[in-house]
Amino acid sequence: MLGLGLIGGSLLRVLHDAGHEAFGYNRSSATVDAATADGYQASTDLVATLRRAAESDAVVVLATPVTTIEPIVSAIAEHAPGALLTDVISVKQEVEKVIARAHPGARYVGGHPMAGTSRSGWSATDPTLFRGAMWAVTTTDHSDADDWLAVASIALLAGSQVVPVAPDAHDRAVAAISHMPHLTAAATAAVGAGESDLALRLAAGSFRDGTRVAGTAPALQRAMIEANGVAVLNVLSETIDRLIAARDELRDHGTAEILVDDGHRARVAYERLHEGEPEPISGVTVGEPGWQEELRRQAHQGRVWVG
Amino acid sequence: MLGLGLIGGSLLRVLHDAGHEAFGYNRSSATVDAATADGYQASTDLVATLRRAAESDAVVVLATPVTTIEPIVSAIAEHAPGALLTDVISVKQEVEKVIARAHPGARYVGGHPMAGTSRSGWSATDPTLFRGAMWAVTTTDHSDADDWLAVASIALLAGSQVVPVAPDAHDRAVAAISHMPHLTAAATAAVGAGESDLALRLAAGSFRDGTRVAGTAPALQRAMIEANGVAVLNVLSETIDRLIAARDELRDHGTAEILVDDGHRARVAYERLHEGEPEPISGVTVGEPGWQEELRRQAHQGRVWVG
Numbered sequence: 001m002l003g004l005g006l007i008g009g010s011l012l013r014v015l016h017d018a019g020h021e022a023f024g025y026n027r028s029s030a031t032v033d034a035a036t037a038d039g040y041q042a043s044t045d046l047v048a049t050l051r052r053a054a055e056s057d058a059v060v061v062l063a064t065p066v067t068t069i070e071p072i073v074s075a076i077a078e079h080a081p082g083a084l085l086t087d088v089i090s091v092k093q094e095v096e097k098v099i100a101r102a103h104p105g106a107r108y109v110g111g112h113p114m115a116g117t118s119r120s121g122w123s124a125t126d127p128t129l130f131r132g133a134m135w136a137v138t139t140t141d142h143s144d145a146d147d148w149l150a151v152a153s154i155a156l157l158a159g160s161q162v163v164p165v166a167p168d169a170h171d172r173a174v175a176a177i178s179h180m181p182h183l184t185a186a187a188t189a190a191v192g193a194g195e196s197d198l199a200l201r202l203a204a205g206s207f208r209d210g211t212r213v214a215g216t217a218p219a220l221q222r223a224m225i226e227a228n229g230v231a232v233l234n235v236l237s238e239t240i241d242r243l244i245a246a247r248d249e250l251r252d253h254g255t256a257e258i259l260v261d262d263g264h265r266a267r268v269a270y271e272r273l274h275e276g277e278p279e280p281i282s283g284v285t286v287g288e289p290g291w292q293e294e295l296r297r298q299a300h301q302g303r304v305w306v307g
Numbered sequence: 308m309l310g311l312g313l314i315g316g317s318l319l320r321v322l323h324d325a326g327h328e329a330f331g332y333n334r335s336s337a338t339v340d341a342a343t344a345d346g347y348q349a350s351t352d353l354v355a356t357l358r359r360a361a362e363s364d365a366v367v368v369l370a371t372p373v374t375t376i377e378p379i380v381s382a383i384a385e386h387a388p389g390a391l392l393t394d395v396i397s398v399k400q401e402v403e404k405v406i407a408r409a410h411p412g413a414r415y416v417g418g419h420p421m422a423g424t425s426r427s428g429w430s431a432t433d434p435t436l437f438r439g440a441m442w443a444v445t446t447t448d449h450s451d452a453d454d455w456l457a458v459a460s461i462a463l464l465a466g467s468q469v470v471p472v473a474p475d476a477h478d479r480a481v482a483a484i485s486h487m488p489h490l491t492a493a494a495t496a497a498v499g500a501g502e503s504d505l506a507l508r509l510a511a512g513s514f515r516d517g518t519r520v521a522g523t524a525p526a527l528q529r530a531m532i533e534a535n536g537v538a539v540l541n542v543l544s545e546t547i548d549r550l551i552a553a554r555d556e557l558r559d560h561g562t563a564e565i566l567v568d569d570g571h572r573a574r575v576a577y578e579r580l581h582e583g584e585p586e587p588i589s590g591v592t593v594g595e596p597g598w599q600e601e602l603r604r605q606a607h608q609g610r611v612w613v614g
Contacts, residue, residue, distance in 0.1 A: 114509050114510075114511040115511070116511075116512070133511065134508060134509050134511070136509060163505070163508060163509060165505065169503075169505060170509075172502060172506070173502055173503065173505050173506035173509050174506075174509065176498055176499045176501075176502040176506050177499040177502070177506045177507065177509055177510040177511075177513075177514040178509075178510075178511070178513050178514065180495060180498060180499070181495050181499075181513040181514050181517035181518075182513060182567070182570075183550065183553060183563065183566060183567075183570075184491045184492075184494065184495045184517060184550075185491075185513075185517055185570060185574075186553075186566045186567055186569065186570020186571070186573075187491065187546050187549045187550055187553075187566060187570065188487060188488050188491045188546070188570075189569075189570045189571075189573035189574045189577065190549060190566070190569040190570050190572075190573045191483055191487060191542055191545050191546050191549065192483045192484040192487070192488075192573065192577070193572075193573030193574075193576050193577060194483075194545070194573070195479060195480055195483040195484070195542075196476075196480065196607055197580065197607060197608055197609035198470070198472060198476060198480050198606055198607045198609065199479070199480035199481075199483050199484045200484065200576060200577050200580050200581075200609065201441060201470060201580060201585065201606070201609045201610075201611070202421050202441050202443060202470060202477075202480050202481060202484055202485075203421075203484040203485075203577060203581075204421040204422065204423075204440065204441070204484075204485070205423070205520070206484075206485050206488040206489060206492075206520045207484040207485065207488050207577070208577075209516045209517070209519045209520065210488035210491060210492055210516070210517055210519075210520065211488075211570070211573070211574050211577065212516045212517075212574075213512070213513045213516065213517065214567075214570040214571055214573065214574040215571065215574040215575065215578065216571075217571075218564075218567050218568050218571045221563075221567045221571075222562065222563055222564060222567050225557070225563045225567070226557070226561055226562055226563060229557055229561055232557065232563075233554060233557055233558055235498050235502075236550065236553065236554045236557070237554060238498050238501070239494050239495070239498050239550065240547060240550050240551055240554060242494045242497060242498065243490065243491075243494055243543065243546065243547050243550070244547055246490060246494075246543065247540060247543045247544060247547065250532070250533070250536055250539065250540055250543070251540055254533055254536060255529065255533055256490065256528075256529055256532045256533060256539075257525075257529060259490060259493045259494060259497070260489070260490075260493055260521075260525050260528045260529050260532070261525050262493065262496075262497040263489075263490075263492060263493020263494065263495075263496045263497050263518070263521035264493070264496075264521055264522065264523075264524075264525045264528075265497075265500075266493075266496035266497045266499065266500035266501070266518070266521065267492075267496045267500075267518050267519075267521040267522040268522065269500050269507060270496065270499075270500060270507050270510060270514070270515075270518065271522065273504065273507050273508060274507075274510075278508065299505055299508070300503055300504060300505045301504055302504035302505070302507065302508045304508070
């Protein structure tokens with residue numbers, strides 16, 4: 001586990017607590033000391049950690065911010081070139097690009113658990129963090145069946161359900177349902193607070209919930225938005241277009257019907273999709289011809305892989 | 308109490324349960340029957356209700372949607388012209404306009420409790436709904452001290468704190484912190500759901516909270532947004548400008564720094580203002596020269612009237 005922050009540290013706990021030989025690297029000795037004191041194996045020595053991974057045929061998990069991974073991937077190429085590599089980073093195309101550059105022969109299957117809190121660091125780690133969450137696992141026409149199953153099994157072990165997805169579809173989807181909500185929350189908060197302390201004093205539930213994620217550390221928000229810049233630009237433009245259409249409708253016809261109705265319908269669709277357990281992907285065996293395309297097809301219908 | 312929905316019905320409960328002679332009107336006999344069965348006095352006869360109000364020198368509370376109040380205000384002008392009139396409607400300038408037209412001599416002090424749920428109707432009424440909420444009470448240079456204190460005392464009795472505010476400042480503030488969040492939630496929901504069921508399947512906390520109010524009944528959302536159209540147009544334009552600036556910054560410089568930082572600062576300011584109890588308005592006696600302006604001035608600093 002390369003990186004022992006909220007996500008990486010929590011996943012190290014999951015794997016260790018399940019009886020696997022799991023060991024981590026973090027550049028901060030304070031983090032390594034805290035993990036060691038809690039009974040986990042951790043080191044500030046990246047090379048030694050990677051050599052151990054190579055010797056024990058371990059899966060290597062990238063769990064540091066996307067902006068920091070290039071030298072780490074280069075070190076993997078040098079010290080553990082044959083290891084299966086995955087990650088828990090919130091964008092997929094940018095990670096793929098760095099790996100193609102720094103470790104072109106890597107066995108790589110990307111991952112992204114849709115879990116988190118506004119807290120961060122080892123002290124916030126929690127092995128139950130991933131339970132019931134969706135865990136995107138990249139699935140391309142070149143995905144190796146055994147490697148894919150190995151990465152998917154980590155997500156299942158953590159209590160998540162697997163969503164097989166192409167890297168570009170992943171980045172578009174998270175731009176729309178994760179990165180864009182940060183920008184609309186920021187705009188809502190800034191406009192609301194700009195009005196006066198009187199406005200903030202009157203603010204109640206709609207402002208509280210609608211601006212919650214604007215409270216996340218700005219560096220974390222920026223890192224994920226900027227690493228997914230192209231996809232975010234597209235959904236940001238669509239959001240602007242919708243708001244401009246609503247402004248014109250309100251100015252010219254005195255109504256906000258279209259946007260309010262579309263938004264209501266979308267929210268109802270979201271609530272329905274999240275009622276009860278998701279439908280499992282079925283009728284496909286990983287490894288049979290065309291399995292990757294079939295997994296992606298069913299995932300686009302809202303289904304999940306449960307093993 | 309004219310209207311026995313969520314807000315009006317809950318307020319009738321507060322007043323009755325506190326031992327006041329409280330009685331309500333609703334055009335629906337099902338609502339009147341339900342309120343009567345629960346031990347409250349209610350009638351479908353508006354004229355009889357208003358005549359009783361006139362005889363008992365009752366405060367009349369408008370608690371129906373703003374689009375329905377004109378004929379009710381006309382009836383008040385005819386059957387209870389001397390009664391002190393208030394309301395619990397989410398816009399203030401539009402209500403003032405209707406009253407100026409239909410009952411120009413009215414003794415009127417506007418009110419707006421910042422409380423609600425996504426449920427509606429008599430079955431959702433709850434006398435604790437207003438506890439700890441802010442209750443805007445309109446305060447103009449012409450406000451009568453005794454009438455203002457009578458309306459403020461209703462808010463205090465319900466467990467709310469009073470925010471004295473001019474009608475136009477109220478409408479700007481709620482456009483920014485209540486109506487605009489409905490439109491950004493709707494845009495976020497529509498763009499997210501438009502991407503695919505895959506995107507909605509991956510949606511987690513930021514989408515869930517950021518789109519919650521888009522689930523409110525569309526008719527209710529439209530009524531409040533459209534009745535405050537001019538103020539909403541202004542904050543909607545400001546929101547669009549901020550998102551366009553963020554798009555340009557992301558496209559040209561690869562960063563979302565300004566919007567993310569402004570949004571974070573605004574959210575932190577909101578959280579700080581809502582930590583602990585608000586500071587009370589002090590050093591002013593209602594009725595002394597300039598009391599209205601002084602109450603408004605202190606409210607603009609985030610202070611509240613607690614009696």
